[in-house]
Amino acid sequence: MALQINIDNGGTLTDICIIMDDTVKKTKVLTTPYDLSKCFFEGLQKASGVIYGEQNVARLLEEVDLIRYSTTQGTNAICERKGPRLGLIIDAKARDLPVRLAEHDPEVFEALVGDRVVFLDTAAVTGAEADIEVVKAINQLTAAGANRLVVSFGGGEFLDLETRFKKVVLRKYPRHLLGAVPVLYGSDLTTDRDVVRRTWTALINSFLHPAMEAFLFNAENRLRDYRTKNPLLIFRNDGDASRVAKTVAIKTYSSGPRGGMEGMKTFARLYNMPDVVAIDVGGTTTDIGQCLDGKVAEVQRGHVEGISVSFPLCEIMSAGAGGSSIFKVVNKRIVIGPESVGAVPGPACFGRGGKEATITDASLLSGLFDPKSFFGGGMGLDLDRAATAVSLAIAQPLGISLDDALLQMEHAYEDKIxxxxxxxxxxxxxxxxxxxxxxxxxxxxxxxEKAGIDRVAVPKLAAVFSAFGIGACDISQRYALVLEERSDAALAAALENLKVKASRDMFAEGFGPGEYEVEAWLVGEVDGAADRVLPLGDSTAFPAELASVKSVELELRAVKSLRRAGDKKASFVQGQPAQADGTRNVLTRGQGRIDVPVYRLAQLNPGDHAAGPAILEEDYFTCRVLDGWSFVISDAGDILLNRKA
Incomplete structure (x- = not known):
């Protein structure tokens, strides 16, 4: 039996998807943001209980073949602006660089860097007074409150300048000293010639690094204590995975949502849907992506919160609205997020000390949730606390009734998405x-309805869909370098250099020569146009069409394929009317509070159908079927909701 555990760590809940051959099971635990390793191992405990009928982590870790992990922590950290204070050292000739950086996103730049910028004459880095000038620059930033530094020089000599700067730092601030300030250099991550992209890449990576490093190495060390036979694999935002030690922090940004996009591709292929848009709604964010003709958009220079960075990324947009996002009234208008109560203290109805109003509280008060069965029956909900939070935050400031406040919260939430x-x-x-x-x-x-869409699909694994999606990933490593000389010989030498690096890293992943594949391509930067990407195949001849472009970068990917080609098909065909499992009194938009049927997904058969208003429920999600909508169950157990013409 092949056993895989996929874990998707969100801001509020951590999802666990268990794949045993062709059987898929699931569970969830509350995220513990103060110590992510706690919810990680609680998830493994619950997974072992699902598999064996009792909690036995030691047995699970002895038998498991793969553990894959993804997270939205990076996405949430930037969305909520929670992280270290960064200091930035740049070339004195580039006085406009902070302005150019801020143009991408003034709020993010202010939150990450603000005025903690030092302009350093590059001549000082190469001169006799280099030690003094470098120390002065670092001391100035640490005195201003920076606890991590980024060094990013521009111009054609940026790599040499940053190497010289690094040597001074290692002499003056040896890493074994407790007071050694962490310094990241733009060239450590990428040789991208665009100084704005390269600097933003370094800033975002430095911002995300501390929390991710502390958790991932802690989790990996605890797994070693159990003598797990395979290392923890980190699912990245490029759709592949690698060991903790071979993953950079920025590659964890939006990795959880990327898992959802991989799941969307599988779903679109299963039902032959050429145009699918996804809303992946967690506790803190709603992640949005699109799959056209079986492909999700990936750009050579990706975007983090709209900021252009040096790495290829899937095009996913994260909106600051989720099940735990805070609702408040500003100037007589409901405002949502981006702040979230997360899992701790959580929505007011969780009874864990939360006092802010959330859509979860509103949904409970509207009658959509059963307080006794919520979260698989593993969490009781407190109606009184929810009512107090919504009354104080929304109803009283707007001077309206509690029910009107609930309806306005629903509309504001849906409008935003x-x-x-x-x-x-x-x-x-x-x-x-x-x-x-x-x-x-x-x-x-x-x-x-508000977006003008008439069909909605809900996977039966909706509650853990991103965790399910990461189960299809490969193990890979990626490399890039700028070609200074444009010739066949230079290309062949550079390609061999990257292949040597790849062989070392893939050996560390557990794969020797012949057990993985290598693919390489050239990226030509063209002024005023998109980058030109040319696959190399078996050739090492430098292509003539890139001879006159601004710069040329060689990129290489070494990959151990784990994906299985899926040729299964499924469909939605109406059969028998669905049988309800009772009723629930729900606040509706046109009829006030009325009793509506409740359908349990586990009790429905392929072809079962019914019309709204109704509630469709599963252990870990609730689907509200509005008046004017109907649903049908597919032969694979998924749901399709149709809006009447």
Whole structure:
């Protein structure tokens, strides 16, 4: 039996997907943001209970073949601006660089760097007074409150300058000293010639690094104590995975949502859907992406919060609205997020000390949740605390009743996600909205109505869909370097250099020569146009069409393929009317509070169908079927919601 555990760590909940041959099971635990390793191992404990009927982590870790991990912590950290204070050292000739950096996102630049910038004459770095000048620059930034530094020089000699700077830092601030300030150099991560992209890449990586490093190495060390036979694999935002020691922090940004995008590709292929947009709604963010003709958009120079960086990234937009996002009234208007109560203290209804109003509290008060069965029956919900939070935060400031406040919260929440859908994706009459994440199906019909979408699909694994999606990833390492000389000989030498690095790293991943594949390509930077990408194949001849471009970068990917080609197909065909499992009194938008049927997904058969208003429920998600919508169950157990013409 092949046993895989996929773990997707979110801001509020951590999802666990267990794959045993062709059987898929799931569970969830609350995220513990103060110590992510705690919820990581609690997830393994619950997974062992699902598999064996009792908690036995030692047995699980002895038998498991692969543990893959993804996280939204990086996404949430930037969205909420939570992280270290960075200091930036740049070339004195580049006085406009902070302004150019801030143009990408003034708020993020202010939160990460602000005025903690030192302009250093590069001549001082190469001169006799280099030690003094470097120390002065570092001391100035640490005195201003910076606890991590980024050094990023421009011009053609940036690599040499940063290497010289690094040697001074190692002499003056040896790493074994407790007071040694962490310094990251732009050239450590990329040789991208664009100084703005390279600097932003270093800043974001430095911002995310401390928390990710502390957790991942702690988790890996605890796994070693159990003598796990295979290392922990970190799922990255490029769609592949690697060991902790071979993963940079920026590659964990949006890795959880990227898992959802991989799941969306599988779902679109299963049902032959050419145009799918995804809303992956977690506790802190809603992540939005699109799959056209079986492909998700990936750009050579990706974007983090709209900021261009040096690495290729999947095009995913994260909106600061989720199940635990804080609602408040500003100037008589409801404002949502980006702040979130997370899992601790959580929404007010969790009874863990939270006092802020969230959509989870509103949904409970509207009657959508059963307080006794929520979260698989593993968490009781407190109606009184939820009512107090919504009354104080929304109803009283707006001077309206509690029920009106609940309806306005729902509309504001759906409006925000619908606006982001239109801003980030291209919708058509054929678009199907795929709603997943623990909070994704709940308001999916309302979001779709406001966005002008008539079909919504909800996977049966919606609650752990991103964790399910990362199960298809390969193990890989990527490399890049700038070609200074444009000739066949230079290309052949550079390619051999990267292949040697790849062989070492893939050996460390557990794969020897012949057990992995290598693919290489050239990226030519063209002024005023998109980068030109040319696969090399078996050739080492420098292509003539790149002879006159601004710069040329050689990129290489070494990959051990783990993906299995999926040729299964499924469909939605109406059969028998669905049988309800009772009723629930729910606040509706046109009829007030009425009793509506509740359908349990586990009790429905392929072809079962019914019309709204209704509730579709599973252990870890609730789907509200609005009036004017109907649902049908596929032969694979997934849900399709249709809006009446």
């Amino acid at each position: 619908a606006v982001e859908l239109h801003r980030f994706t291209k919708l058509s009459k054929d678009t199907v909205m795929l709603a997943f994440g623990g909070a994704g199906p709940l308001n999916a019909c309302g979001v779709a």
